[in-house]
Amino acid sequence: MDITSDTHSQHISRQFNQELEELKTRLMAMGGLVEKQVQDAVTALLDGDTRLAERVIDNDNQVNAMQIRLDEECTRVLARRQPAASDLRLVLAVIRAASDLERIGDEASKIARNAIGLVEADNGSRGFVEVRLISEHVRMMVRDALTSFARFDTELALKVVHEDEQVDSEYQSAMRALMTFMMEDARAISPVLSVMWILRALERIGDHANNLAEYVVYLVKGLDIRHTDPDELDEQSLTRKG
Template sequence: MDITSDSHSQHISRQFNQELEELKTHLMAMGGLVEKQVQDAVFALLEGDSRLAEKVRDNDRQVNDLQLQIDDECTRVLARRQPAASDLRLVLAVIRATSDLERIGDEASKIARNALLLSENSGNIRGLVEVRHISEHVRKMLRDALTAFARFDTDLAMQVVREDEFVDDEYGSAMRSLMTFMMEDSRSISSVLSIMWVLRALERVGDHANNLAEYVVYLVKGLDIRHSDPDAIDPQVLKKS
């Protein structure tokens, strides 16, 4: 049984429908917050803005509180409504998505901590170009995954899933380049290690965005595509109404 915007709005209980819509709204609010956390953390690093980095680090508690709030709302919906079929999938997808969003918030905090360390470095920092490029890529993945969730858009979700492989390739290439540079200049080891941790955090943001996109496919089609090759999934299955 597929879920669509029309079927999702046609519940017998208006109150139940409102509860489900609130779950989605709160998830989108949490998604917007963690997206801003990643954006600010990267900006703080690239611009050497220690005050902004501290703000990102301190805001992590807000992300955690949102996860607890949404989890509590999901628990109450499950207990009181005992949803079935597509409604149950929505609640389960929200629970899974909040976990990934919380972890993205953790990765943003890691980037902020390394930004603070690097702000003490007065020399040229190698790897900022790679950070800028990969951060733009994973932030678009995150934004598209959240949009796909809001619109129940499996096509956009699958685009995000396919993008994750390109991010992994970019990450691997950047790490090899930085390893070579670090071996050639031992004075750069400290700053390069910090950049490598930042790149690792960004790669993990991409992984979590990929997870969010996979939940969209599960939500809309009831199909679990985790651990599946995106190219091996029949497009007709995703488009089938």
């Protein structure tokens, strides 16, 4: 059968769609690994498992390699396809999301390194309740942010944005409690500082999950909500702005 201009354009379009879908698939794979990195880092701390913590640190190289590969693929698509409108937004959103996922991987490594120090020093478990609470919250945020990206689900993305406010509140409350404890017992300063660094890393993971959710809104609606008050954001407001 002869290839007409129509069938050729359909073929090119189909091939382009496959390339875009591959970018999403690679991003979700990276997200899955990063989510596991966070879970393993916290588990290593709570269970006193230094071997697991070391594995988290080692796996960070794989996270970095996945980001580099995604960046290369996105650059190739931009150069070859010169996408416009929603296709361009998808490629840009993937680039930005991969960067945030890589940063989440870095924070997981920080948690793992502090976990090793705490386990080896055998300095008790002060602050572990707060770590467990906030870690469960931010892991849910990361999971929901990735799901919203996979489904182009702005409602779920907005849920993540609102959850970030709750995590910030939990973080501030935990830090105040630990500061009080250090003031009461000078011997606890060193281990509690390590726990504070872990909580800080978890709070930053929540921030990056929030960024991922904001990219979904940008991707689907073409709206940049990075500097918008979360209290002003809901599906109706997005519809009005869109």
